[in-house]
Amino acid sequence: MGANYHDHLAAGILMEMSNSESYGISLKAAPRGAWNLFQYALFRTGRWRATFFEANAFVRSAADLDRPDLQIVFQPARRNAGTFPFPLGHGFALSRGPSVSEKPRYANAREP
Numbered sequence: 001m002g003a004n005y006h007d008h009l010a011a012g013i014l015m016e017m018s019n020s021e022s023y024g025i026s027l028k029a030a031p032r033g034a035w036n037l038f039q040y041a042l043f044r045t046g047r048w049r050a051t052f053f054e055a056n057a058f059v060r061s062a063a064d065l066d067r068p069d070l071q072i073v074f075q076p077a078r079r080n081a082g083t084f085p086f087p088l089g090h091g092f093a094l095s096r097g098p099s100v101s102e103k104p105r106y107a108n109a110r111e112p
Helices: 030-043
Strands: 011-017 055-059 070-075 090-098
Touching: none
Parallel strands: none
Antiparallel strands: 011 090, 055 070, 070 090
């Protein structure tokens, strides 16, 4: 990390569900997950070929702004409460945050 690293807050709306249609790791979705992994490994097709962010929008919070200042992201996967990177279970997430930061933050790997 280094110059031009922008730190910003985001707020999310999270939904958990028992239906296994969304991306996620569960016993119910294990056969489909194995097939998707196989399909991607051999043919580079299927669910794993693309990003998990289904839709991304940049919007203006006021009409007089010269550029969008908000970013809205829809994710067809459950967001974990912790830091584990893969969705455990199923659900959806909608998050909103600023699309630009007021001031850049210079990150240093030695920072606490």
